[in-house]
Amino acid sequence: MYATINEANAAVIAEIRRARPRLVDVRPAGACIPVLAEGAVLMHAGPPIAWDAMTGPMQGAVLGACLFEGWAKTTEEAEVFAASKIRFVPCHDNSAVGPMGGITSAHMPVLVVENAEQGNVAYCNLNEGIGKVMRFGAFEGEVQTRLAWMRDVLAPVLSATLKRIQGGIDLTALMAQAITMGDEFHQRNIAASALLLKALAADIAAGEATDADKEAVLRFLGRTDQFFLNVAMAHCKCVMDAGHAVGEGSIVTAMTRNGRDFGIRVAGLGNRWFTAPVNTPVGLFFTGYSQADANPDIGDSAITETFGIGGAAMIAAPGVTRFVGSGGFSDALEISEQMREIYVEANTTLQIPTWDFQGACLGLDARRVVESGITPVINTGIAHRLPGIGQVGAGTVRPPLACFEQALEALAAARVAAA
Amino acid sequence: MIRARLLKGNFQDSVTLMVLSRDLSALPEVTRVSVMMGTPANKDVFRETGLWVDLLAEASPNDLCIVVDTESDDEAVADAVAGEVRDRLANLAKGVRKARYPVVRSWRRARETNPKANVALVSVAGQYAHGLAREALESGMNVMIFSDNVGIDQERDLKTYARDHGLLVMGPDCGTAIVGGAPLAFANRVPSGPIAVVGASGTGIQELTCQIARRGMGISHALGLGGRDLSEKIGGISAETALDLVAADPATRVVAFVSKPPAAAVRARLLDRMAKLGKPVVALFLGDRPARRDFDDLHLARTLDEAAALAVELAEIDALARDLPRPTGRGIRGLYTGGTLAGEAAALLAETLDLVRDETHAEGFMLRTEAHRIIDLGDDVYTRGRPHPMIDPFGRNELVHALAEDADAGVLLADVVLGFGSHVDPAGELARAVEEMRAARGEASPITVVATVTGAADDPQDLTAQSRKLEDAGILIAGSVRAAVLLALRLLSPPGVASGTPPALLAGPASVIDIGLRSFADDLASNGVDTVHLQWEPAPEGAERLRRLAASLV
Known part of the structure; x- marks a missing residue:
């Protein structure tokens, strides 16, 4: 303890x-x-x-x-x-x-x-x-x-x-x-x-x-x-499970979506899911498709953002930064700087040249998300909402803040119970 | 109606084109726009999505295909879209570069990103300014509060805390400051130089700094105070701190101060502080009508331009005097051939040093104290039975020679009056007399001679040649009697030398955390100032409890 x-x-x-x-x-x-x-x-x-x-x-x-x-x-x-x-x-x-x-x-x-x-x-x-x-x-x-x-x-x-x-x-x-x-x-x-x-x-x-x-x-x-x-997803899952095994603290060890709900897990809160309705990604669409075709947020791939890459390392990938909006590199820089607010550490192993060799984000802290009101940015492919059609675009999405708020309340309750 | 345009040989990556497609689809005349390279796969997509036109068959993978779906029959719509594509691609290639500085969302991150930050520039809505400023002070930073509508009790709280912790609060409602070259909020790009401006008025500071720059001089720092600092309730806390700062700053040689007239209780303390600053101070209390305007090294100006001119003059005198030896004698001797010049010199000395003038003018003395003497050689005493000294310099030469025996004389003030009627070579006469007198005094007892020249360029004596004769004889030429008197005083009592290290705030360009208006950060960054923009927002309704809970869980 x-x-x-x-x-x-x-x-x-x-x-x-x-x-x-x-x-x-x-x-x-x-x-x-x-x-x-x-x-x-x-x-x-x-x-x-x-x-x-x-x-x-x-x-x-x-x-x-x-x-x-x-x-x-x-x-x-x-x-x-x-x-x-x-x-x-x-x-x-x-x-x-x-x-x-x-x-x-x-x-x-x-x-x-x-x-x-x-x-x-x-x-x-x-x-x-x-x-x-x-x-x-x-x-x-x-x-x-x-x-x-x-x-x-x-x-x-x-x-x-x-x-x-x-x-x-x-x-x-x-x-x-x-x-x-x-x-x-x-x-x-x-x-x-x-x-x-x-x-x-x-x-x-x-x-x-x-x-x-x-x-x-x-x-x-x-x-x-x-x-x-x-x-990369298997890598992130492997790493985050190793962190989760500590069994304490406010670091988020899983973020995932099933198309209806966004769920997170926190190291100090066992295997409990904290869920809230997902948002729908916003982004760029292939010819013939539009925002109206987009399926709500789905997939386990947000395990990459849980680890601190993906959207949190947007600045590393200038080739795709414009998915965050039309602004390009400076917007991506701003997004990555914003992510620094909610991740506790920098990952010295993953150094990002376009970010003055700062390490990628590491250690998403549920407390900081609630305190700042900043939710992680998730890069994502966008599926058509109907079965059988496939990918229609790519963009970004944020988790609902409520997942983190619930987790925070649970952490506080656990603290009271332990005392 | 589907129409297409091709831009031949114009390869672009797909993300660029997806952005273009999205943006152009929002144009009013079109239903949708699709921009893709003419690859076989993309042509299939055009076919499958009902956007095919035969023109597309010609497109190679290197050709940009612009397909416009529009209800209009006008071909011009497609042309306009194609033109827009061309323009936007051109703009993209040119690249509009934004100033680069970190943007953060919390104090914690702001401090991490710029640990050296020493000034917080706060321009959020007034109701939030106190909390943020207090947070900045508590983390050891100085604060400039641009915001207005901050309560006076809050202002007092901030300034008291700052004073107790060796920090400066500029504002609230402080529009202008320049700290080590960093322009905070409304400021002008003025050259750096020896004059510090301290003010309770933003535009007052701007006008002063610009007037100083226009006169060829520069600014060491400009520190704002906020409009209420000199009120009785605040008591000039920031004014005193700012004066202490510039007093201790070796780069600052002259201080110019501008504000509304201070509250009576504050005024006395402030003037006392200024008078003892150890540096020349020009103070302008706008609308004030003081009886006395010169107090040793403190000078009260009436207008902004007068304050600027005086500050520049003092700075020029300071620069000149820095290289001159301090005279061994402590007294000023004025030997004037012109009575009015003598009178002005006497009046200025008397006002500055608070001396009593000799109203009897006995023996031509316009001023006679133990230390200083100003004589009008045109007085009847000297012209009885001999020509006026402007015509015949013999009488003054005598008195100059007599200074050889006057060990107390440290500075000689004299005039050289040219023009019709005057001696053909008054400068030569004075120069010779000074040289002879100096030779008689010997090197151990130097005397500084400051002359004014009353002359016009086309005068028969030749203004340039006359000036050169004075310079060759080691005589300083002052631009006016006032400048001559100021120089004499400056030489006799040089300012206390500030120690080598400036106070931390003034040691270099400010390093800033900007909170509020983003454009201030843009300006700072484009001036090469270390800047972090803290994008601050008040907590949304209802979020307070959870935010506090998050902060409390450690």
Whole structure:
């Protein structure tokens, strides 16, 4: 028991700093996440949610998973099955995270990220690329074909490749390099994705798969700019879980959204979710779409902002800063400076050249959010609100302040109870 | 109606184009605008979203496609949109650069970002100014409060706290200050120099600093006080602090002070402080009508331009006198051939030193005290049986020679009157007499000679040549009798030398936390001042309880 919240927070931050996640394997989710082996179970993004309450993209992804797992042959069958037979559990309760809908089933492959220091493991599914993809709620045709290829070709090749690399990939080192190359790891991952491919390429080539499969894998990794997003998410989940294990203090260890509710967890408040209705992201839209098509905020990817990258490191990624508004770099600078108000420390490992080599933000403090009234900025893709259409834009969103206010009240109550 | 325009060979990244599409879609004449590069994938998007026109088939991936959906039949709408795209891309390329300084939202972050900050510039609504100023003072910063509508009790609280902690509060309602070259709020870009301006009036400070600059002189600092500082209730707390600061500042050689007339009780204390400042002070109490205007090194001016002129004159005299040795003799000797000149010198000396003038003018003495003597050599005593000394300098030369035996004489004041009727070479005569007298006194007993020249450029004696003769003889030339008297006094009692280190606030350009008006921070930053803008907002309704709770949980 720490004497003060500040001391507890220092301990949480020390654990976060100490964590050393490594990408060691890619495996079927059901083989490493026990709950998925318990029959018709799906993991989803955000705090707990029932089928009826899910928004379009998540429902679409659920239908896609039903087809993928062979629980249904048609969309109609899938809808009936989803509404009656499936148990839904949050990724976050199972050491996992998933972008957008976050729907993950037993036979989908997941990245396995092991913490070399504290020993905990985190999982995240694999990025499917852009266009019609399951995470944004598309579920038919090419989506199913790609998911099958990822299961049958991409995952085994990556698994075999990672096993050839002693100790796997040191993600801390890779990200330290990528942030100097203009990634903030949420909206932009092109540098990190390239660095990962660079680290894997020779061992992919040296592997036992057929030339055609190896070529397909290399081409896929080569064109999937956001491949590293899911890796970064697993990294962040791994690190934040290590911090959460301290079990005290006011540092936020998870932020996530299920399309209805925004939920946060705080190190000193166990696995309780503090939730409030989500906002809808505002941003730029692809041709033919507008703000009216935007789905409310969704996905576990805000784990990046929880760690202090993504929107909190907007200034690192000049290439995408204009998503914050039309103002460009100076607006991004102002956003990042604003984030400094609510994060306790700077991450000396992730130095940002465009910010005079200041470290990225670290240690989001619920107290500071309430005291300042400043909520974190989250960079996000924007899903179409209807299932089956996919991504229609990208932008930013803020969590509702109420999540942090509830957490603060709970911290105060815990303080009174302890005294 | 869908219309398209192509900008050939104009590649732009997709984020730029998404921003453009969004912004241009908001134009009044259009339903929507889509701007994309002419790649095959983008052409498919145009087709799928009902924005296809055949012109787009010509577009290469390097061509910018502008598709305008409009209800208007007018082709000009599409042309206007295309023109707008071109303009905006051009502006983007030029880049409008904003001044770069950190913007923060809390005191904690402001202090972290600029730990050296020594001035908080507060321009929030008056009701919040006291709280913020107090917070700044408690974290050891000086404060300038631009805001008005701050209660006088609050002002007193702030200023008392500041005085007890060695800090300065400028304001409330303080419009102008320049601290170490940093322009705070309303200020002009004036050169740096030896004059400090202290004032309770913002525009008064601005006008004074500008008048000083216009006269070729510069400003060390300008410190504001706020309009109520010299009231009885506040008691001139900030005025005293500001005077102490500039007194201790080695860069400040002269002080100019401007305000409304102070409350009676404050006035006496303030004048006393100014008189003992150890530096020349020019004070202007606007609308005041004092009987006496010169008190040793304190001079009361009546108007802004007079105050500026006098401050500049004192600064020039100071610069001149700094390089001159201090005379060993303590007395002033005035040997004037012109009676009015003698009279003015005597009057000025008498007023400044509070001496009694010799009203009898016996033996031509316009002033005769133990220390100082001013003589009018045109007096009847000297012209009986001989020509006027302006025609024949013999009589004055005699008296100059006599100073060889007058060890108490430290400064000789004299006039050189040119023009028709005067001697052909009065400067040469004076120069020779001075040289002979100095030789007789010897090097151990130097005497400073200050002359005024009453002459016009076209006078028969040649003004330039006459002036040179004086200079060659080591005679200083003053621009007026007043300047001559001031110089003499300055030489005889030089100001106390401020120690080498200036007070912390004045040691360099202010380092500022700006709270309130953003434009002040813009100006500070563009002048190279270390600036942090604290974007402060009052807590929203109902947030107070939770904010306090958050602050209390440590």
